[in-house]
Amino acid sequence: MSNNATIHSSENPFESMMSRFDEAARIIGLDDASYNVLKSPQKTVIVNIPVTMDDGKVRVFEGFRVVHNANLGPSKGGIRYSMDVNLDEVKALAAWMTWKCAVVGIPYGGAKGGIKCNPRELSKSELERLTRSYTDLMVTVFGPDKDIPAPDMGTGQQEMAWIMDEYSKLVGHSSPAVVTGKPLVLGGSLGRVEATGRGVMVSTRSALSKLGINPVGTTCAVQGFGNVGSISAKLLQMQGMKVLAISDVSGGYYNPDGINVEEAIAYRDNNSGTLEGYKGGKKINNEELLELDVTVLVPAAMEDQITHENADKIKAKLIVEGANGPTSANADEILNKKGIMIIPDILANAGGVTVSYFEWVQNRLGYFWTEERVYRRADRVMKQSFEAVYQASQKYKISMRIAAYVVAISKVAEVEKLRGKFGI
Numbered sequence: 300m301s302n303n304a305t306i307h308s309s310e311n312p313f314e315s316m317m318s319r320f321d322e323a324a325r326i327i328g329l330d331d332a333s334y335n336v337l338k339s340p341q342k343t344v345i346v347n348i349p350v351t352m353d354d355g356k357v358r359v360f361e362g363f364r365v366v367h368n369a370n371l372g373p374s375k376g377g378i379r380y381s382m383d384v385n386l387d388e389v390k391a392l393a394a395w396m397t398w399k400c401a402v403v404g405i406p407y408g409g410a411k412g413g414i415k416c417n418p419r420e421l422s423k424s425e426l427e428r429l430t431r432s433y434t435d436l437m438v439t440v441f442g443p444d445k446d447i448p449a450p451d452m453g454t455g456q457q458e459m460a461w462i463m464d465e466y467s468k469l470v471g472h473s474s475p476a477v478v479t480g481k482p483l484v485l486g487g488s489l490g491r492v493e494a495t496g497r498g499v500m501v502s503t504r505s506a507l508s509k510l511g512i513n514p515v516g517t518t519c520a521v522q523g524f525g526n527v528g529s530i531s532a533k534l535l536q537m538q539g540m541k542v543l544a545i546s547d548v549s550g551g552y553y554n555p556d557g558i559n560v561e562e563a564i565a566y567r568d569n570n571s572g573t574l575e576g577y578k579g580g581k582k583i584n585n586e587e588l589l590e591l592d593v594t595v596l597v598p599a600a601m602e603d604q605i606t607h608e609n610a611d612k613i614k615a616k617l618i619v620e621g622a623n624g625p626t627s628a629n630a631d632e633i634l635n636k637k638g639i640m641i642i643p644d645i646l647a648n649a650g651g652v653t654v655s656y657f658e659w660v661q662n663r664l665g666y667f668w669t670e671e672r673v674y675r676r677a678d679r680v681m682k683q684s685f686e687a688v689y690q691a692s693q694k695y696k697i698s699m700r701i702a703a704y705v706v707a708i709s710k711v712a713e714v715e716k717l718r719g720k721f722g723i
């Protein structure tokens with residue numbers, strides 16, 4: 300592997316990603332050329348998006364799209380609306396998408412986009428103008444055979460519908476396959492909303508089985524109660540697990556007898572999307588939730604929640620990463636020493652992109668699958684991918700995280716070589 304590879308130790312998401320990439324590259328003996336190609340994104344687009352606000356004033360928003368790698372197929376990745384969006388974060392998220400698609404064996408490369416904005420402060424019409432203008436500026440980047448966005452934090456089905464409509468207008472024909480995560484009536488897939496949480500549940504079951512732990516009665520805590528967290532919590536509870544705590548931006552809620560997850564979801568849905576004021580558990584904070592004495596911990600909110608500062612206090616035996624990048628590279632070392640098994644983001648939350656791929660396939664076929672078929676195929680992908688990563692971890696005697704990178708980087712590097720994209 301390259302002499303250029305340095306050991307990164309910072310907690311920044313891009314550095315965290317690179318430090319795992321470096322370690323996996325060393326293990327597989329990745330050559331210098333492949334290392335240098337794969338460490339950098341293929342394309343980085345930064346745009347300034349002028350939007351006329353409801354009061355008539357013009358505001359300019361910064362937007363990004365990073366295509367990390369498109370060797371395995373068109374690049375795929377969500378669009379995030381948040382005030383924390385920055386180029387380093389988008390670059391890390393784009394690279395994770397490359398590795399994630401490779402781990403689960405779907406024919407996509409990796410990308411990510413974002414707009415630095417607070418979607419909760421914008422009216423629906425402002426959000427629509429922002430999303431359409433971003434699409435206009437990205438029309439040469441996006442495309443069903445080029446780069447396919449999806450929802451991420453702060454975006455959902457409505458934004459995907461606007462992107463699909465704007466893109467279709469610009470190219471002069473209906474193009475549903477340009478985005479995934481669309482509403483069902485507009486070509487979305489059955490099972491997409493549940494897909495990431497369902498993959499988290501399937502991965503948890505696979506991991507518990509390797510650890511020889513029966514899920515029934517096993518305790519867990521889930522951080523984040525949005526799409527991924529709430530559905531993971533619900534499905535884990537349906538497997539007989541006891542969800543002792545849940546949390547969102549309003550804080551954590553702990554009940555030693557188990558949270559009634561269905562009830563908590565209904566409460567959130569009738570309470571402007573937050574758990575604020577939820578009475579089904581004692582109020583704790585997000586740090587306390589992470590440090591609870593539970594068997595399984597599912598961080599499903601955001602990056603860098605488990606760092607070198609709190610890793611030593613984690614008591615769970617198994618961490619299943621619903622969020623992207625919730626554990627920093629420095630924390631990995633501490634958790635590994637404690638013997639905690641981590642199912643990494645690029646495997647654990649890949650159920651979402653897998654069903655996004657199924658949505659794209661159905662759009663191109665013009666034929667839609669039943670929910671049962673979507674679940675069956677997605678569950679199979681998740682189980683087989685888990686097993687492949689587990690086998691690599693046994694073969695090289697490495698953590699599941701580095702094993703997932705080993706599987707992914709080997710695949711992307713092999714394709715890079717076969718396609719011969721090193722220039723002539």
Ligand code: NAD
Pocket residue numbers: 450451452453495522523524525526527528546547548549585599600601602621622623624648649651652
């Ligand atoms: P979401 O916006 O639906 O939910 C995010 C949740 O996290 C909300 O409940 C929010 O209140 C909570 N939250 C935010 N900051 C928090 C904090 N500091 N402490 C505790 N909770 C906090 O987002 P989502 O789609 O569920 O995504 C969550 C994570 O999963 C992100 O990292 C995202 O990139 C990743 N992910 C999502 C999908 C998907 O299909 N939605 C797929 C793969 C990965």
